[in-house]
Amino acid sequence: MQNKEFDILVVGAGIIGTSVAAELSRRGAKVGVIDKGTVGRGCSYGNAGWMTPCFSMPLPMPGMFLKSMKWLANPNSPLHIKPSLSLDLAAWLFHFMKAMNETQARRAVEGLVVLSQKSVDEYRKLGEKYPKTRFEQKGLLMVSRTKEGVAAAVEELEYVRGVGVTGKQMTGEEIMAFEPAFRPPMLGGVYFDQEAMGEPFQVVQAMADETRKHGGEIIENCELIDLEMSGGKVTKALTSQGEIKFKEIVIATGSWSKSLAKMLQLRIPILGGKGYAMIVPKLEKQPKYPIMFIEKKIAITPRENSLRIAGTLELVDQDFSITQRRVDNIKKGASELLYLPEQLQVEELWAGLRPCTPDGVPLIGYHNKISNMMLAVGHQMLGLQSGAGTGLLVADLIDKKKPFVDLEIFAPNRF
Ligand SMILES: Cc1cc2nc3c(=O)[nH]c(=O)nc-3n(C[C@H](O)[C@H](O)[C@H](O)COP(=O)(O)OP(=O)(O)OC[C@H]3O[C@@H](n4cnc5c(N)ncnc54)[C@H](O)[C@@H]3O)c2cc1C
Numbered sequence: 065m066q067n068k069e070f071d072i073l074v075v076g077a078g079i080i081g082t083s084v085a086a087e088l089s090r091r092g093a094k095v096g097v098i099d100k101g102t103v104g105r106g107c108s109y110g111n112a113g114w115m116t117p118c119f120s121m122p123l124p125m126p127g128m129f130l131k132s133m134k135w136l137a138n139p140n141s142p143l144h145i146k147p148s149l150s151l152d153l154a155a156w157l158f159h160f161m162k163a164m165n166e167t168q169a170r171r172a173v174e175g176l177v178v179l180s181q182k183s184v185d186e187y188r189k190l191g192e193k194y195p196k197t198r199f200e201q202k203g204l205l206m207v208s209r210t211k212e213g214v215a216a217a218v219e220e221l222e223y224v225r226g227v228g229v230t231g232k233q234m235t236g237e238e239i240m241a242f243e244p245a246f247r248p249p250m251l252g253g254v255y256f257d258q259e260a261m262g263e264p265f266q267v268v269q270a271m272a273d274e275t276r277k278h279g280g281e282i283i284e285n286c287e288l289i290d291l292e293m294s295g296g297k298v299t300k301a302l303t304s305q306g307e308i309k310f311k312e313i314v315i316a317t318g319s320w321s322k323s324l325a326k327m328l329q330l331r332i333p334i335l336g337g338k339g340y341a342m343i344v345p346k347l348e349k350q351p352k353y354p355i356m357f358i359e360k361k362i363a364i365t366p367r368e369n370s371l372r373i374a375g376t377l378e379l380v381d382q383d384f385s386i387t388q389r390r391v392d393n394i395k396k397g398a399s400e401l402l403y404l405p406e407q408l409q410v411e412e413l414w415a416g417l418r419p420c421t422p423d424g425v426p427l428i429g430y431h432n433k434i435s436n437m438m439l440a441v442g443h444q445m446l447g448l449q450s451g452a453g454t455g456l457l458v459a460d461l462i463d464k465k466k467p468f469v470d471l472e473i474f475a476p477n478r479f
Contacts, residue, residue: 065283065305070096072462073301073310075288075324078108079264079448080440081316082271083186083455089278091459096310097275098303100287104268106318108447110341110414112363112374113267114354115184115260115449116204118229120176121220122424123377123444124163140393143361145379152322152381156333159422159479171473172425176446177227178469179453184260186452187267194270198368201260206356207239207246207253207401213359214252221254231256245351247403253358261354261365264448271455288317290327297436314438314458319382319417321441330431331479334442335381336417340391341374343367343412349403360397370411373398377445379420386415420444421479428454428474429461438462439476 074085077099085097134141145157163169184201191199206217221231234242236250272282283305291313292300301308317324325332346369355364362375375394378387395408421427421442428440440458443450460467 065286067307067309068096069309070094070281071310072096072312072314073098073308074314074316075301076106076316076318077103077268077272077282077284078106078316078318079104079268079271079451080318080443080454081314082268082275083451084314084316084440084458085280085282086271086274086278087455087459088462089275089280091463093462095275095280096308097280097282098286098288098308099282099284100304102284103272103282104265107416107418108268109265110412110416111264111448112341112354112365112372113261113264113448114204114363114365115180115187115262116256117177117180117184117449118204118206118220118224118231118256118259119446119449120173120180120224122163122169122172122176123420124160124422124424125169126164126166128164140389143377150381152333152335153379156335156422159333163423168423171470172423173223174227175469175473176425176450177224177229179450179457180446181228182453182456182468183450184258186456187260187262190267190270190274190452191262194266194273196266197262197270198266199260199262201258202353203255203257204259204354204356205239205243205253205255206358207250208358209249209251209400210359211251217252217254217358221256229256230258243351243353243355245347245349245402247401259354263367267448288324293434296434298434312436312438312462314440316440318441318447319419321419328434330433332427332439332441332476333422333479334419335379336383337420337444338378338380338383338415338417339374339376340386340394341372341414341416342391342394342410343370343372344404344408344410346370347403351402355401357397357401360400362394362397362401364398364402377418380417382417384415384417386413418444418447425473426450426454427476428457429471429476431476433477
């Protein structure tokens with residue numbers, strides 16, 4: 065690569081980086097995107113494909129203290145924090161505990177719902193242009209076979225209803241009539257009627273296509289190695305393929321952001337929330353709706369000729385290894401709910417690291433220490449559902465437009 069120059073350089077071509085690049089390119093900026101791998105092969109590759117504003121609750125909700133202690137102790141729980149002596153984990157847990165308060169949770173949910181609803185609108189438009197994204201808005205079922213699970217689903221509905229998410233509580237019988245693919249017994253749950261889904265990898269490819277169509281350039285296998293600073297600004301990126309100059313830079317490096325923070329001596333406490341997804345052949349009794357099995361935290365997404373089953377969140381630091389026990393737990397949980405064949409054939413098994421901030425809210429905006437650098441990282445469990453909205457928000461900030469959501473909750477220098 066010859067040395068390059070752009071108005072805006074975006075680092076990272078996952079759903080966040082490509083959404084930012086697509087929007088800035090549409091607005092006429094000369095945009096370059098670099099990725100150390102290829103487009104959409106990070107955490108955005110194999111996620112459940114949900115675009116679901118109802119899942120805007122941050123991980124550290126009030127009253128979670130005891131639960132999180134259990135996660136530390138139990139390696140089989142759907143959410144697990146691997147105990148370790150690392151200072152990074154200790155700092156992360158400190159901020160996690162601090163964020164478990166009602167005021168913080170309400171503000172987070174409000175901001176994340178706005179970002180997610182904007183995103184759903186954008187994905188609908190994208191789906192009209194790029195049918196391969198398979199955008200569908202038929203709602204989502206959150207179901208349970210236990211009293212506690214049903215109570216948690218209803219609590220979630222009550223929480224997000226106040227900020228414009230719609231849904232209705234259903235009895236077990238109503239759910240069985242609505243979605244006959246379930247194995248009885250079913251106790252109850254909630255149907256969120258406005259939720260959408262799509263093919264996550266295809267959505268990223270569509271955003272990348274939009275970027276190129278509007279004059280942007282995407283450079284793959286190009287790793288950001290260092291940044292040159294002068295007078296409180298970043299002036300140049302040193303990459304594995306040469307130097308790149310720019311006026312502004314947007315960092316969208318997902319769960320890899322911590323090493324970048326070290327490079328710039330900034331505090332960006334992001335750990336990876338490892339999760340697995342497997343593709344299995346279409347079932348004889350294939351569900352029609354995306355399903356959240358609440359007590360097992362398993363996400364099931366029907367696809368045209370297959371089914372995606374995803375789950376678990378294990379807090380790790382750049383560890384992509386696959387733990388068979390956790391994969392088996394996902395299969396077992398899904399087979400309690402659906403008629404899976406005894407010998408389940410797994411067509412694809414994938415692990416991804418959700419970029420998790422301790423307060424469950426992404427970092428979006430200019431960093432107060434570097435005036436031409438914007439962060440768009442830490443989208444944890446909701447990077448797809450809030451990705452397109454993040455693209456609009458970042459573009460508005462670069463264009464000096466009034467942001468459509470209160471920025472304070474997303475402040476990149478809050479830790
Ligand atoms: C099992 C599972 C299910 C999920 N389901 C959903 C869901 O249904 N809905 C939802 O909204 N979210 C879901 N998520 C979360 C979602 O996948 C993430 O929030 C999202 O993909 C994060 O996107 P990103 O662009 O920030 O990161 P990534 O997609 O990881 O992209 C970051 C990119 O930065 C690049 N990069 C890193 N460092 C450098 C460097 N130094 N130089 C150049 N490039 C670099 C990487 O190569 C990568 O391509 C799920 C996650 C998992 C694991």
